[in-house]
Amino acid sequence: MSETKITIQETTNNTIIKYNSTSVLINGGSYEFNNIDEAKNSPLAQQLFYLPFVKKVFVTANFIAIQRFDIVEWKEVQEEVREQIAAYINNGNAVVNEQTTSKKQAIEVYAEVTPNPAVMKFGTNKALTQTDVEFKNIDEASASSPIAQAIFNFPFVKQVFISDNYISITKYDMVEWDEVYGEVRTFIREYLAAGKIIIKELPKEEAVTSAENKAVKPTIALEGTAAQIVDILDEYIKPAVAGDGGNIAFRSYDEQNKVVSVILQGACSGCPSSTATLKNGIENLLKEMLPNQINEVVAING
Incomplete structure (x- = not known):
């Protein structure tokens, strides 16, 4: 696997800075830690809280946001923090020790029609991704999203779009949605309840869309x-x-x-x-x- 690159992004709040990652940090959802005790399941967040200026740590699939106390300005310490995060991740350490128990989560999935008759929206109470991803075929999905790859195994699926808490699926004209949406909804619910991986790697931009x-x-x-x-x-x-x-x-x-x-x-x-x-x-x-x-x-x- 290639080395993870960490880049710095300023936010509209001058006490908060984002560290964007070129690799996926966690399997969907997000975590917010207000102190070192809350960060027991995140060794990286605990490490960051040892820095005296760190007030809060927020972890998502593709970035880590840190809020500082007023004792320093970000320009004085942001590069040091970036290097620390990059070194930690590239040493193969887990950002968050996510639960891998066999106990199924209480997952709800509902189907909604959309203005596009070829597309059905499957909403859920589980956070899926912080970065919208779209796949035109199973080959694009295979490198990035196990759930999208599995959905493409339904022969009528043409495209899959995954956003923060829903999946939109485009079908071919071979079937009507009222014939198949129940089966798809059940599949998505059971997949998410089992805690399986949603996105394992952010897709390369050129793999998702054409250059134009x-x-x-x-x-x-x-x-x-x-x-x-x-x-x-x-x-x-x-x-x-x-x-x-x-x-x-x-x-x-x-x-x-x-x-x-x-x-x-x-x-x-x-x-x-x-x-x-x-x-x-x-x-x-x-x-x-x-x-x-x-x-x-x-x-x-x-």
């Missing part, structure tokens, strides 16, 4: 209008489309032509109403909130 259709996750912070667009998408648009089992990811902003490019995922991809959503919903909202900055919103995969 990549959603951008910039290594540097966006600025200006592009940053404002992302904020609006995150606050106003994504929660609404997530309710329908979909996702819209920012790709780019052409400042000269004032054109926003996005990626449609999950139930939004291939949805008959997606064009109306883009034009009547997203485009109008962005024009209203960013006057004279937006001429058009286009989906580069729809």
